[in-house]
Each structure stands twice: as C-alpha cells, then as structure tokens.
Amino acid sequence: MRWRIRAGTAAATAALALVAGVPVVQADPVPMRPQVYDKVSRDGWHLNIRIENEVVNSIPNLANAQNSREGFVTASATATAVGGANPITDSIFILGYQLGCQSDVSAGLQYGGTAGLGPVGSLGLGGGILPSAAVGVNGGAAGFVQTVLQPGVIVDLPLSNMTLGPSGQAMLDIDNIHIKADACGGDVTIRSYAYLRVSTEAAHTQFAIYGDPIKI
Template sequence: MNKTAMTIAVAAVSMGAVASGFAAGTAEAQPGHQRSWVTDDGWKASIASTHEKVQKVAPLSSVPTSREAFMSMRAVSTLAPPAGQAGSPITGELEAGYMIGCAVQLESVTGSVGASLGIGGSGGGGVSATGPSGNLSISPQALLQPSLSVTMSPGKITTIAFDKKAVGAGRASTTTREGHISIDGCAGPVAVRSYAILKTSTPKANDGNAVYGRVVYL
C-alpha cells in the first residue's frame, strides 16, 4: 500500500469511529482505586479515588468531531506521622482531574474552491474545561475526494486538573460533581482516564504517589 492510500485508509477509519461514537451513552460508574506507602522519612501515606462516574452526552454543537461528558470523582489523602513524632511538620498537595486523548486531531476541511468548511478554533481543535485548549501543528493533507481535502495532525494527550488542594497531617479530600469536559476537532476515538496525585514535603524528604482510573471512551 502506498503512502497516499494508507493515509486515506487511516482517515476513513478515523471518520468511521466518529460516527460510531456520536450517540450519547449512559453514565458509567467506575471502581475505586487506592494506594498506600511509607515515605522515605517514615510517614504513612495513602491516596484514593472514589465515587467516579462518567456521563456521556451528545454534544450541543451536534458536530461529529465533538464530544461532551460530565465527570464526577472524589480524591482522598491520608498522612500519619512516624511513631513518636506526632508534632512533625508536613505539607502536601492533592490534585485530581482527567487525562484526555484523541487519536487524530482535525485541523481544517477545505473544498475544491478553497473555502473553509468550518473547523473553528485557534490553531485547530483542542480540549477545553475551564479554559485549556490544545495548540496543534498542521501535518500534510490527506485527500479524501477529488473536491474535498482534510488536514489532520497526530493525536494528543491533554491533562486537565479539576482541583488542587493544600493538605497536611490527617485526612483531606476534594470532590468534583458533574464537572464538564468538551473535546472539539477530534476525528478519531476519544479516551478519558481519571487521576489523583498526592505530593508531600517535610524538612527531610519530598515524596508522592498517584492512582489512575479505567479508560473510558466517549
């Protein structure tokens, strides 16, 4: 298979994936994840994600290269000092959010007369939730029909933090309910995965760990 034919085949598969994933699904509840460890200077630490739910919905734009979902999750941290050191100082940060991946970013669609067919946004499609947007490079065009060409770029993974919280000794948590995520300009499958990260710092050591949820396709 030559390069042009291979590019056309990849584009066709990507557009087919868009069509199959366009309909909204039901909410998917995810199992909790937890990890416990002892820091280098003896603190007992744990990080967990619970109450995770992904509610896929049809995009308001009704554009097949867009996805929308409402995400819920809770991240919980615990920090217990070494034996006999109840007054020892410790600071930390608890972060929770989602990683979003798109196989193929759609940059532009152009007809034979050179008019743009409406793939908007600065620098092409991106991921948005409280502001962040992807800045993408443009790759060579793939000719789909004699009168239609599609410009696509390689896939991209974007990390969006829903919340960050300063923590100390004891238990702390951050909860997101129905957080909104929208993905625009993606001509292939869209995958999301939750994460929760705990970073700690004491006069003697910095430490940290994380847990990750299951991959969900929108």
C-alpha cells in the first residue's frame, strides 16, 4: 500500500473532472473540533500544544479507483514552552495525520491456477520502511481469483515540522494539502496529530494530541 501527499486544490480536481465530462460529486468540507493539551515537565517547563482551524474535505477519487481514497486537509498547530529553569537544548514540533486502512490489497489480484504466493515483504512510507507480517497463500486449480489481504494498517504521515523558536513558540500551518491512500480494500479513516518533544540537561519530555477520527 502506498501513501502519498502533495499540495493541491479541490478546484483543480473539479476542473479536471469537468474537462473529462465527469460530474463531480463532493461532500462538504467538515470543520473539526479544536484540540488542546497542557503539561508541566519534571523540570518546570509549562508546555502547551493545540490544533485549531482544522477542516477535512473528502473528495471522489480522481482516477475513479475503488481502492483509492483522497481528500484535502487544512489545520493550524501551535506549541509553546514557558517558565522552565533549565534551558531547552533540543526540540521538535510535528503536525501530521494518522491514516488507517481497513484492509490492504496492494499485492493485487492473481488469475489462473499457478502455485501459492510467496510471503509479503514490506510497506514503504516516504523514505522509510514499515515491517509487515509475512503471509503465505496457496493457490489451487485453474480459474481461481485471489488477493493477499494484510491486517488493518495504520501509518503516521508527518506533514510539517519545526523546532521551538527563541521565544519558546512554534507555529505550523497546512492549507488544502492533498492526502491519498492507495490499495485500501475498505474504509480509510484519518485523524490529525500534533507532537512535541523538548529536551533539557535535566529532562526529556514528549507528548501528543489527536484530532477526532473521520472517514475520507
């Protein structure tokens, strides 16, 4: 299963569909609830992360593929750190989405009567590799149709990141960013997340908040 992201606009999607003579059926964008999390680190830093102005816009797949889902997401995330006694030596703030696929059909279909399938290898996500369980399926007589189904897959899709500035604040904005899930045989559910990690000489603190799940 391949997960892809790229910037784009819903208007461009609609325009391409109209040029091809295909009517565009599109749900209204859905505003999501804001999320806030406050925490005090063990060495006295008052930390806050929040997600605001989140909108999820599910759209019909441009290629009209039954096993692909896509949408556009907009969100703002803010992190602040104040009041600590020890200087912050390292930090990272991330805004992204988690995507869940009900069943993976990336191995495709096999037609005919050849022998069994080999084990499934691994799933790629950007430049990294996610390990997957090996699954063996033995074929039978001619005329069968089969596919290798992985268990439900959940991946983290970081969209933007930065370190805390000298004032102890970081702000991330994504606007109308295109997300897409390929080779998913069932529902695709997404939820936003914001993650903050802060390090000092005395403590290492990391925590996250999550938006409400929504299907695309």
